[in-house]
Amino acid sequence: MSLGWDIFQQMERLRRDMDSFLGADAWGWRTRPTFRWSFLPGRAARAYPLLNVGEDENNVYIDALAPGLKPDSVNITAVGEQLSIAGEKPVLGEGIQAEAYHRNERAAGRFVRTIALPAPVDQNKAAAEYKNGVLTITVPKAAQAKPRQISITTD
Amino acid sequence: MAETTAPAKTQEKTDLAPTREESRYLTPPVDIYETADALVVAADVPGAEKDTVSIRVDNGILTIEAKPSYQPRGTAYSEEFALLNFYRQFQLPDAIDQDKIEAQYKHGVLTVTLPKAEAVKPRQIAVNVK
Numbered sequence: 441m442s443l444g445w446d447i448f449q450q451m452e453r454l455r456r457d458m459d460s461f462l463g464a465d466a467w468g469w470r471t472r473p474t475f476r477w478s479f480l481p482g483r484a485a486r487a488y489p490l491l492n493v494g495e496d497e498n499n500v501y502i503d504a505l506a507p508g509l510k511p512d513s514v515n516i517t518a519v520g521e522q523l524s525i526a527g528e529k530p531v532l533g534e535g536i537q538a539e540a541y542h543r544n545e546r547a548a549g550r551f552v553r554t555i556a557l558p559a560p561v562d563q564n565k566a567a568a569e570y571k572n573g574v575l576t577i578t579v580p581k582a583a584q585a586k587p588r589q590i591s592i593t594t595d
Numbered sequence: 596m597a598e599t600t601a602p603a604k605t606q607e608k609t610d611l612a613p614t615r616e617e618s619r620y621l622t623p624p625v626d627i628y629e630t631a632d633a634l635v636v637a638a639d640v641p642g643a644e645k646d647t648v649s650i651r652v653d654n655g656i657l658t659i660e661a662k663p664s665y666q667p668r669g670t671a672y673s674e675e676f677a678l679l680n681f682y683r684q685f686q687l688p689d690a691i692d693q694d695k696i697e698a699q700y701k702h703g704v705l706t707v708t709l710p711k712a713e714a715v716k717p718r719q720i721a722v723n724v725k
Contacts, residue, residue: 573703
């Protein structure tokens with residue numbers, strides 16, 4: 441069929457263009473975003489909590505947008521290049537009947553989310569803090585993932 | 596020489612019309628529920644320090660504002676959220692005792708308790724049988 445115009449090829453190209461526009465590569469993996477999102481996930485959020493991952497030479501920084509958590513329910517585990525965050529956002533106003541709600545937009549319940557980190561980490565030295573509804577996690581990179589300065593000897 | 600400055604055009608303020616802040620803002624998700632003696636408004640405003648959170652009641656309109664100070668750390672590897680100022684307004688019913696409004700900010704959740712006025716609270720009336 442030599443029409444010179446293949447609709448499937450065109451659709452595939454469009455999909456790739458949209459992906460790269462939205463900050464994903466050709467296989468749908470998330471890469472660096474082309475623009476920043478500003479919104480709060482509500483009831484329809486697929487991934488909860490939303491995470492910002494950053495890195496420098498020595499550490500990996502993970503920030504989770506998770507207001508209203510029960511701090512002692514948060515469970516963070518890091519193994520190799522994976523990090524899991526589990527916890528519970530309790531329902532406010534225990535025992536309130538559904539009819540008594542005028543608006544119910546804040547999602548509540550248990551959650552777990554696992555993400556891939558940019559480098560293997562040393563899970564024994566992880567530190568986490570929960571302040572004003574933002575969970576900030578700092579994990580040092582594993583020794584083999586840190587950049588090393590190699591000195592050159594000359595005769 | 597004497598330049599006269601015309602008075603700046605002021606937008607006509609209509610009663611009870613929720614206004615909007617000019618800059619870009621986020622609308623925080625809220626829960627509003629009613630108990631026997633109060634209306635409770637809970638809003639998710641994460642990343643803001645307590646003293647940047649403000650609640651105003653003006654002309655029967657409740658305004659919730661917060662200015663988060665969160666900044667991402669390190670070189671971005673993946674970014675899923677960015678925070679802007681939070682802003683949201685609600686029109687209050689008349690049956691709220693505006694002098695007794697209380698608010699609490701904890702773990703990024705702002706809880707505003709709006710007590711109902713005495714006049715509208717349910718009252719039990721005893722029936723006397725003669």
